[in-house]
Every structure is written in structure tokens, then in C-alpha cells.
Amino acid sequence: MEKKILEIKNLTKTYGELTALNSFSLSLEKGEILGLLGPNGAGKTTMISILSGIVKDFSGTVTFKNENLFSNRELKNYMGIVPQDMAFYEDLNAMENLMFWGGLYNLPNSTLKKRAAQLLELVELGTRAKEPIKNFSGGMKRRLNIAIGLIHNPELLLLDEPTVGIDVQAKVNILDIIKNVGEQGTAVIFTTHQLAEVEQICSRIVIMDKGTLLAQGTMDELIRIVGGKEMVDVEGEFSANHFSEIIKNQNHQGIEILSVSDNLANLAFDNTDLIPSMMEQLFKNQIVVSDLKIKSPNLEAVFLKLTGRSLRD
Amino acid sequence: MKRILLIIKNDVKRRIKSPLGILLFLLIPIVMTAIIGMIFSPRAGNAQLPPIKIILVDNDKSLGSKFFTGAFDTKEIKDLFQVTMAEENEGKRLISKGKASALIIIPAKFTDDLSNQKKTTIHLIKNPSEEFLPGIVEEFVNTMGIVISGFVQVFEPEIKIMKKFTDMDLENLSIPEATPFLEAMKTKFLSLKKFTSPMLIELKKETSATDKKKKEPEFNLFALIMPGMLVMFLLFVVEGIMREILADKENGILQRMMFSPLRIMDFIISRIFSGFVVGVLMFWIAVVIGALLFEIKWGNYWYLFILIALTSFWAASFFALLNAFFKNRNQAAAFSAPIILVFSAFGGSMLPLEQIPAQMRWVSTITLNHWFITGAIKIGSNEFPIVPLLVLFILGVILFILAVISLNRRIKI
Ligand SMILES: Nc1ncnc2c1ncn2[C@@H]1O[C@H](COP(=O)(O)OP(=O)(O)OP(=O)(O)O)[C@@H](O)[C@H]1O
Ligand SMILES: [Mg+2]
Numbered sequence: 001m002e003k004k005i006l007e008i009k010n011l012t013k014t015y016g017e018l019t020a021l022n023s024f025s026l027s028l029e030k031g032e033i034l035g036l037l038g039p040n041g042a043g044k045t046t047m048i049s050i051l052s053g054i055v056k057d058f059s060g061t062v063t064f065k066n067e068n069l070f071s072n073r074e075l076k077n078y079m080g081i082v083p084q085d086m087a088f089y090e091d092l093n094a095m096e097n098l099m100f101w102g103g104l105y106n107l108p109n110s111t112l113k114k115r116a117a118q119l120l121e122l123v124e125l126g127t128r129a130k131e132p133i134k135n136f137s138g139g140m141k142r143r144l145n146i147a148i149g150l151i152h153n154p155e156l157l158l159l160d161e162p163t164v165g166i167d168v169q170a171k172v173n174i175l176d177i178i179k180n181v182g183e184q185g186t187a188v189i190f191t192t193h194q195l196a197e198v199e200q201i202c203s204r205i206v207i208m209d210k211g212t213l214l215a216q217g218t219m220d221e222l223i224r225i226v227g228g229k230e231m232v233d234v235e236g237e238f239s240a241n242h243f244s245e246i247i248k249n250q251n252h253q254g255i256e257i258l259s260v261s262d263n264l265a266n267l268a269f270d271n272t273d274l275i276p277s278m279m280e281q282l283f284k285n286q287i288v289v290s291d292l293k294i295k296s297p298n299l300e301a302v303f304l305k306l307t308g309r310s311l312r313d
Numbered sequence: 314m315k316r317i318l319l320i321i322k323n324d325v326k327r328r329i330k331s332p333l334g335i336l337l338f339l340l341i342p343i344v345m346t347a348i349i350g351m352i353f354s355p356r357a358g359n360a361q362l363p364p365i366k367i368i369l370v371d372n373d374k375s376l377g378s379k380f381f382t383g384a385f386d387t388k389e390i391k392d393l394f395q396v397t398m399a400e401e402n403e404g405k406r407l408i409s410k411g412k413a414s415a416l417i418i419i420p421a422k423f424t425d426d427l428s429n430q431k432k433t434t435i436h437l438i439k440n441p442s443e444e445f446l447p448g449i450v451e452e453f454v455n456t457m458g459i460v461i462s463g464f465v466q467v468f469e470p471e472i473k474i475m476k477k478f479t480d481m482d483l484e485n486l487s488i489p490e491a492t493p494f495l496e497a498m499k500t501k502f503l504s505l506k507k508f509t510s511p512m513l514i515e516l517k518k519e520t521s522a523t524d525k526k527k528k529e530p531e532f533n534l535f536a537l538i539m540p541g542m543l544v545m546f547l548l549f550v551v552e553g554i555m556r557e558i559l560a561d562k563e564n565g566i567l568q569r570m571m572f573s574p575l576r577i578m579d580f581i582i583s584r585i586f587s588g589f590v591v592g593v594l595m596f597w598i599a600v601v602i603g604a605l606l607f608e609i610k611w612g613n614y615w616y617l618f619i620l621i622a623l624t625s626f627w628a629a630s631f632f633a634l635l636n637a638f639f640k641n642r643n644q645a646a647a648f649s650a651p652i653i654l655v656f657s658a659f660g661g662s663m664l665p666l667e668q669i670p671a672q673m674r675w676v677s678t679i680t681l682n683h684w685f686i687t688g689a690i691k692i693g694s695n696e697f698p699i700v701p702l703l704v705l706f707i708l709g710v711i712l713f714i715l716a717v718i719s720l721n722r723r724i725k726i
Contacts, residue, residue: 052572073574081572087565091327103319104573148569 003029005156005187011060013046013211020046021058022211028189030155033182035198035205036191039307043211044191045084048160051189052081064156077106080154080186084161086145088133094120094144095129098151105152112151119147123177139170146177150186157181159190163197175201195299205299207306214306222302229256229268231301232275235291236282237263243287250281258304266304316575317583324554324587325594338550339595342542343602349542350535350607364395365446366413368404377424381435381461394450405438414440414667415450427461445537445665452534535607540689541662543599544682547592548628548653554588555632556645562724563641581720585629585713592625612692620688620698623705627681630712637719656680661687681705 006028013021021043028034038044049055051062051069053076062069069075088097098116107115120126123143133141142162149157159178163171179201182188192198198205199219206216215222234243240260247257247267254270255278269275272294282289295301328335369385371378385396399407401418408416418436420426426433437454439447558581561567570580600617603609611617632649639645657663659673660682669677677683688701 054568054571073576076572076574079572081569083565083569085565087569089323089327089566091331092323096326100319100323101569101573104316104570104575106574152573 005030005065006189007061007063008047008051009061009063011047011050011058011062013043013050013055013058019211021050024060024208024211024213026206026213026216028156028187030187031182031185032204033178033188033202034190035202036189036208037193037195037198037205037303038191038208039193042209044208045160046211048081048158048189048191051158052079074106077152078155080149080152080157082146082149082157082159082162084164086141088144088148090133093130093132094125094136094147097133097144097148101148102151107152115151115153119150122150122180123147124173139166139173142166142170142174143177146174150181153186155186157186157188159188161191161193163192163194171197195303199299207303209307215302219299222299223297226268226297226301226305229270229297229301230272231258231295231297232267232269232272233291233293233295234265234267234282234289235263236287236289238265238282238287240265242285243282246281246285246287247278250278256305258301259308266301268301268305316573317579317586320570320580320583321587321590324557324584325590328554328591334553335550335591335595338546339599339602342539342546342599343606346535346539346542346603346607349538365393365415365449366395366397367450368397368399368407368413368416370399370401370404370416370418372401372421373419373423375424377427377461378419381419381423394453408438408440411440411442414443414446417450417454443665443667446667448534448537533607533609535603536609536611536693537665537690539599539603539607539609540686541657541660541682543596543603544624544660544685545653545657545662547595547625548632548656548681550595551588551592551625551628552632552645552649552653554591555584555629555636556642556649558584558633558636558720558724559639559642559645567724577724578717578721581633581717581724585633585716588629588632589622589625592628593621596621596625610693611689612695613697616692616697617689619702620685620692620705623702623709624681624685624688627705627709627712630709630716631681633716633720634712637716637723656682659683 004027006026008024008026011021011024012019024043024047026034036044036047046055050058053070064075065078067075088101092100095116098119099112102112102116103109117126117129120129123146125140125143125147128136128140133144136144146159146162149159157178162174162178166174175197178188178190182201182203202219204216204218205222207214207222215225240262243265244257244260247255254274256268258266258268260266275292275294279289279292367385369382371382382396382398385394397407397413404416404418407413416436416438418438420433420435423433423435425431435454435458437447437451439451558567561570567580571577600611600621604611635649635652636645639648657680659669659676660680661677662682684701684704688698688705691698691701
């Protein structure tokens with residue numbers, strides 16, 4: 001059985017001068033949960049929008065279930081998309097919404113009914129199925145929003161920032177749902193700003209910025225990018241320029257600046273023994289260090305190394 | 314097809330789930346019909362209405378006819394009618410030229426026949442190009458007929474006596490001389506209320522230069538007002554549904570629909586038919602209410618069904634087309650209301666067509682209101698309204714095609 005379900009090749013999308021996606025390639029297998037990680041403006045939404053048919057006029061190819069995704073309308077029956085903004089009829093209840101949205105796909109009515117009931121259990125809205133959506137909390141609405149994307153039992157599910165703007169409990173809830181969906185064999189791509197989320201549930205992670213894929217792999221594979229280095233965060237009273245000048249001028253072998261801003265620097269050390277000599281240099285240059293943290297290698301470090309900026313702007 | 318039906322079903326279901334908006338739009342025309350019907354009802358004789366021109370031919374020139382013509386001379390009635398006395402031939406010439414709304418001919422021997430308890434007939438010739446105003450005249454003459462009939466039956470002896478004084482100058486009749494009469498008249502006046510005997514005066518109605526054999530249905534003022542009110546509020550309801558094209562586009566619903574194999578074209582067609590279905594439903598509820606509450610005889614219900622279907626279709630297509638050119642919901646709301654009001658003003662929903670200046674009347678022919686009202690009135694008088702139906706059908710199809718094409722082109726998800 002063919003395992004590959006999606007193959008994206010050389011996707012390029014420009015808005016005037018701006019290149020939102022730059023020769024982006026990616027492939028996905030059944031049951032994989034892929035986290036698409038990137039800072040603001042990286043091109044995540046653009047990617048999802050091309051796949052869902054909203055954004056047109058791009059170059060490159062997308063093969064879905066061994067067919068050109070854009071040549072066969074019926075392929076949409078196998079793809080579920082959860083838009084970032086909630087989109088459903090608030091004047092209908094959850095069950096009615098699922099029946100309506102599911103009805104747009106090729107499903108017999110009896111299957112649809114069963115599936116709707118199952119999904120309502122999955123997103124923990126089983127007891128609220130007949131209640132007006134107006135009474136729903138933000139988290140409940142988000143769960144319904146996801147359920148609607150799953151109603152036709154798609155083979156590929158796309159979610160754009162499904163956890164933005166909700167409380168911790170609701171977030172955990174949604175991640176559980178996504179994990180569950182993946183376990184049932186549906187391939188998932190979801191975009192996020194949150195490192196913790198991808199660490200928790202993704203089988204594979206893609207890091208992108210400025211429209212370009214920077215790295216991909218499992219957690220372990222990605223962390224190897226920063227090697228056996230130690231991560232050090234330095235906080236104090238300094239300007240970004242001054243700080244990097246000092247580190248560079250002292251020609252510190254084995255210290256790498258991952259990112260630096262005023263009053264905060266993220267460094268990678270080959271060896272923590274180098275820390276005292278760095279502190280000495282900083283002291284000589286009248287820089288007061290207020291805090292210094294040593295961390296083991298993590299995804300954040302990988303991200304910093306690749307993009308030079310933090311995820312949360 | 315399955316998807317189109319699904320969307321229509323969903324749209325209609327959503328309307329029915331929160332029916333307040335539609336009920337309101339249903340209630341308003343009914344209440345307005347009731348109010349206007351009562352204000353303009355000829356029994357009330359209201360000064361708001363510009364005087365209706367009528368020509369009165371008195372071939373009797375006697376007590377009874379004087380009583381009749383005198384009725385047009387009372388203060389309240391004067392505001393309602395502008396009466397011109399004429400000879401019969403001259404009167405007929407004027408009405409055929411459309412110089413008045415109606416011609417009333419009081420036959421010779423009117424008084425004699427009345428006092429001899431013989432049936433007599435007042436002729437009413439209506440201006441064929443008008444529907445509304447001659448109706449009022451008709452109603453008025455009818456009422457007068459009833460009053461005079463009853464009066465004559467009750468006051469028969471007095472009239473006979475007075476007939477004997479025909480040569481006398483009635484205006485110089487002195488009160489003392491008339492006192493015995495007045496006493497008797499007072500008692501009889503009280504019994505007049507109870508009169509139920511058959512009517513002596515029969516009203517013979519004609520519409521000038523049209524088929525005279527055709528049996529005309531009973532005149533009902535509400536039947537003239539309600540179609541106009543109804544179509545105006547149908548426009549509001551259907552416009553609201555069509556505006557949801559923009560709403561769905563703005564709040565991501567349309568985009569989400571496009572994630573499925575649905576085509577934009579399917580969506581547009583579904584939405585137009587949603588407007589159509591809701592329009593038809595609303596219409597029929599109103600038709601039933603009109604029949605029950607105002608005793609409107611709508612005429613052949615199959616004809617009415619066709620008329621209602623075509624009207625709803627026209628309205629849905631028209632507003633779908635408009636929405637192709639609006640940027641957002643607010644813009645649609647801002648433009649639609651004035652359009653509906655202009656349609657209603659010129660199309661006969663607010664005032665009868667004959668009250669609109671002649672040089673402006675052509676505007677009505679481009680309004681839905683005009684064609685629906687004309688059609689409804691024709692059906693009410695048991696005709697098949699072929700012209701209105703054809704116009705609505707042809708324009709409806711053109712609007713539908715234009716709407717689908719332009720929306721398909723302009724909706725970008
Ligand atoms: N319709 C558009 N017109 C012009 N530029 C656009 C348009 N949509 C996106 N862009 C630009 O393309 C780039 C990628 O945007 P995109 O929305 O894909 O980023 P993102 O990774 O989803 O960011 P975020 O995390 O903020 O959601 C950005 O620079 C954005 O300004
Ligand atoms: Mg985005």
C-alpha cells in the first residue's frame with residue numbers, strides 16, 4: 001500500500017515584490033502529524049491556503065493521493081480543512097452544523113449521522129449537541145470548528161493555528177483531539193507558533209521562515225542540528241550591537257550567538273567552561289549581567305539557530 | 314444537485330428557526346393593509362385622498378335623484394369626490410376619453426319607480442385604465458343605493474305625498490308645514506336600522522368599452538391594497554436573504570463551503586433559490602391571512618401560484634444581481650432600501666398608479682411591484698394575467714442569468 005499521501009514540489013507564491021513561499025517542497029505520509037513551525041509572516045497560512053484552494057496563481061505542483069490536487073474537484077472529499085477563524089452557522093446547533101457541512105461531501109446520510117455523533121463525543125460536545133451555539137464558550141466553538149473539518153473523515157487534515165487565543169485547558173484538549181485523529185490514520189498538517197505543541201504531538205516538524213523550508217525531521221533529528229552544545233541565555237543591561245561586538249572581538253572560539261536583542265542574548269556553547277571567561281569580558285566592558293541560564297539543547301535553540309529570531313515576536 | 318438542495322434546505326431552515334424577521338415583514342404589510350384599508354375606505358370618506366373625478370348624469374331630475382346627487386354635496390363627501398354634472402352623451406364621451414374615474418347615470422323615472430317600489434338601476438361606468446379609484450366610487454354608490462333603498466321603503470308614504478308636491482318649490486317648504494312629517498319620520502328612522510327587505514336599487518356596473526357580460530367580483534378595497542403592501546415587504550425579505558451572499562463571504566462561511574467539492578456556481582444558484590422558496594412561503598402565508606382576515610377573493614389559486622413563483626424568482630434574481638456589485642453588507646443595506654422604496658412608490662405599492670403624474674407612470678413598468686399588483690388584480694377578476702406573467706418570467710430569467718454570471722465572476726474567495 002502506498003504510504004505517501006501528499007507531495008508538494010517547488011511551491012512558489014509571490015505577492016508583488018514579496019515572496020511568501022519560495023520553492024517549498026514537502027511530502028507527507030498517512031498518519032503523520034506534521035507541525036509547521038515558523039514566525040509571523042513565514043508563509044504558513046499561505047501554504048495551507050494553497051492546499052485548500054483559496055490562494056491561486058502560484059507555481060509548483062501538489063500531488064494528493066497520486067493525483068494533481070487541483071485537477072480533480074472530487075479530491076476535496078478526502079481533505080479536511082479547519083480555518084483559523086471560526087466559520088459555521090451560529091444560529092444552528094452543533095449537530096445541525098455537522099449535518100450541513102458534512103452534507104456538502106459525498107457521504108450517505110446514515111454514515112453522516114453516525115460520524116457526527118462520534119465526532120461530538122470526540123470533541124466532548126456530545127451532551128451539548130442540541131444547544132444553541134451562542135451559549136458556547138470560545139474553546140467549545142474551536143472544538144466544533146475542528147469537528148466540522150473532520151466530519152467527512154478526511155485522509156488529510158489541515159489546521160491553521162488551531163490553538164491561538166484559547167486557555168491552557170482548551171489547548172490541551174485540542175492537541176489531544178489532533179493526536180487522536182493522527183492515531184486513526186489521518187495525516188495532519190498544523191501550523192503553530194508554539195514550540196511546546198509540536199514537541200508534544202508531532203511526529204515530524206518543519207521549520208520555515210520567509211517562505212523557505214529551513215529544516216525538517218523528528219525532534220531528535222532537529223536537535224542534532226545544534227549538536228552537543230549547551231544553550232545559554234544571558235540577560236542584562238546591554239544593547240544588541242555592543243554585546244555581539246564584544247563576543248566577536250574577543251574571538252571566542254566555541255561561542256555562537258543564536259540571537260541577540262537589547263538586554264537578552266541566546267548563545268550556544270561548545271563547552272560551559274567558556275562561561276567564566278565570557279563573563280569576564282562582559283564585566284570589563286561595563287556590562288551588568290542580571291541573569292544567566294544554562295539549558296540543554298531544545299527545539300527553541302534549533303529554531304533560534306535557523307532563523308535568528310524567536311518564535312514569539 | 315444534492316448540494317444545491319442541501320444549501321436551500323439549510324437556508325430555509327435557518328429562516329424558520331428564527332422567524333422573527335420574516336414574521337415582522339409579514340405582519341407589517343397586513344397591518345398596513347388594514348390601516349390603509351380603513352383610512353381610505355369610502356365609508357370613512359377621508360380628506361387625505363385627492364378628489365376622485367366622477368361625472369353624474371341625472372336623467373330623473375326629481376326628488377330621489379336630488380337626494381342621490383345631494384349626497385355628493387355633503388361636506389365629507391365633497392372632499393372625496395369632484396362631481397361634474399353632465400348630459401348622458403357628453404358624460405359617456407368624457408369617460409371614454411378617460412376624463413374621470415367613473416360615470417354614474419341615474420335613470421329617468423328613478424323617483425317614480427322607487428316610490429312605486431319598483432326596481433330601478435343606477436349605471437356605473439368605470440374608467441378601464443384605472444383600478445383603484447373607480448372601485449371607491451363603486452363602493453360609495455353601493456352604499457348610497459342601500460341607504461336610499463331602505464329610506465324609500467321606510468318612508469314610502471311620505472315620498473308619495475311629497476311627490477304630489479313635485480311642482481312645489483321644495484326649498485321653500487316651511488318647517489311648521491313639515492312638522493307632521495318630521496314626527497313620523499323620526500319613529501321610522503329608528504326602525505330603519507332594522508331594515509332587511511330586498512334592495513330596490515340595483516347597481517349596474519360597467520367598465521367603459523370592455524366586455525360588459527363579464528361578471529365582476531365583489532369590490533374589496535383590501536384586495537387592492539394588500540398585493541402592493543405584500544410585494545413591497547417581499548422585496549425586503551428576499552433582499553435580506555440575498556444579502557447573506559455577502560455575509561457568508563465576509564465571515565468565512567463561503568470559503569469553508571469551497572473546501573468541499575461545491576462550486577461557486579452551485580452556491581449562487583442555491584442562494585437564489587433559497588430567496589425564491591422563502592419568498593413563496595411568505596407570500597402564501599399572507600395570501601391565506603388576506604383571505605381569512607380581509608375576505609380577499611384572490612381568484613384562481615393556480616394562476617396566483619404562478620404569479621407568486623415568478624415574482625419571488627424575479628426578486629431573488631434581482632437582488633442577487635445587485636449583490637454582485639456591492640462590496641459589503643453595509644453597502645448592500647444602504648442601497649437596497651432606497652431601491653425598494655422607489656420601486657414601491659412608482660410600482661403602485663404606496664399609492665394607486667393613477668395618482669402618479671402621467672409623465673412618470675412609465676417608471677412603474679420596470680418595477681416588480683407594478684407587475685405583481687396588476688397580475689394579482691387581474692387574477693382577482695378571474696382573468697389569466699398573461700402579460701404580467703410573461704414580463705415577470707422573461708425579466709426574471711434575464712436577471713437570473715445576469716446574476717449567476719456576474720456573481721460567479723465577482724465572488725473571490
Ligand atoms: N493577500 C496577501 N497580499 C499580500 N501579501 C500577503 C497576502 N497574504 C500574505 N501575504 C504576505 O505573505 C507573507 C506570508 O504570510 P502568511 O500569512 O503565510 O504568514 P504566516 O506564516 O501564516 O504568519 P502568521 O504566523 O502571522 O500567521 C507575509 O509577509 C504576508 O504579509
Ligand atoms: Mg497565519
